[in-house]
Amino acid sequence: MADTSHGTGGLTFDAKKRGWPNEANVFIALIAIVAIFEILGQVLPYMKGQSLLFDFDTVRDGTILNMVRLKIIILQVSIIGIIAIGSTQVIIAGGIDLSPGSIVGLTAMVAMSFAQTALVNGFPNPKAVFGPAWMDLSVVVPIVVALAMGILAGAVNGVLIAYTRIPPFIATLGMMVAARGAAKWWSKGQPISFPTETFSSIGNGMAGWSPVVIFIGLAILFHFILKYTVYGKHTYAIGSNEDAARMSGIKVDRHKVLVYTIAGMLAGLSALVLTSKNLTAQAGMGVMYELDAIAMTVIGGVSLAGGRGSIVGTVLGALIFGVIISGFTYLRLDAYYQEMVKGAIIVAAVVLDQWRRQRAAARS
Secondary structure (H helix, E strand, C coil): CCCCEECCCCEECCHHHCCCCHHHHHHHHHHHHHHHHHHHHHHCHHHCCCCCCECCCCCECCECECHHHHHHHHHHHHHHHHHHHHHHHHHHCCCCCCCHHHHHHHHHHHHHHCCECCEECCEECCCCCCCHHHCCCCCHHHHHHHHHHHHHHHHHHHHHHHHCCCCHHHHHHHHHHHHHHHHHHHCCCCCEECECHHHHHHHHCHHHCHHHHHHHHHHHHHHHHHHHCHHHHHHHHHHHCHHHHHHCCCCHHHHHHHHHHHHHHHHHHHHHHHHHHHCEECCCCCCCHHHHHHHHHHHCCCCCCCCCCCHHHHHHHHHHHHHHHHHHHHCCCCHHHHHHHHHHHHHHHHHHHHHHHHHHHHHC
8 A cells, every 4th residue: 555645755644643622522422421411311210211312292383302402401501601612712822711700790789880770660679789871871872881991801811921021820810819809899798780771681682592592692603713714724823833833933922812802791791681681780700610610611622732622622522511500400419519529520521631632742
């Protein structure tokens, strides 16, 4: 059999070293996890032959899928999934961001303050933060405020990391603590409620599917940005080898600021969707969202060492995360078991990432 050679020196192509798409592995894992829950639903005596994703007894809208549970699974990961899209870019660039959850809490409080209606059932709004002149504003105002808050917080993270050389873990940890404190200070810990109808439609429009539409739309957008633009190529280059990227002419510091700014903006957008869906804002919103987002990215194949990963993998990782959490609810396991499983998932994902890197190094 003739060898296939390419380039100077007759480098031989080895079919055994041809890479299997990591996204395919993640998709197979998703199918396997669904299958495990389906089997458990059939064999566990107290489940009485129930199904996680199918409804074989009742065919609605021409499908045997359990659309109610599917909607719950997708909705519960969509808002955190928006954050995960930003976290994906940060981790690919070789960084880490611990602040999105706190940015969500702060942005939720501030944005809702500009989204309130003046009257509630004919009486003055009991949760009003500002005077009547700042109520019943156009929905554009809280949207701009939310995005601006996220951009500002992300830019501060990026500047600290790029220009003061503070490790990303420390810089974003500081932002996490400061933003959470600011969220509590904004209304002295009191929730802010009663938004306008147009604001509430952001998270409740399209028959409740708008968070999913926003998540998928952003995933498609940033998939193409990472794969086909200079921004994406520079992000991967910096994460793979920052010194080499700097010597090749990439403005590494400026690019890091941009990456963290985009991540902050997406956290602000996530807060906007969350508050409009829940019709209220609380300082405690977004707790642990950053860890859930990191778990989604790593499950989806994004390397914590930087330089490798994709938005497609993150979307699949989010679905795996959602199926596991919904699956435990389906199996009627208590909520504290779900928290334990989340921790185990994060550790297992990091271990899997290390194993993948070692295999890749061994093949090269």
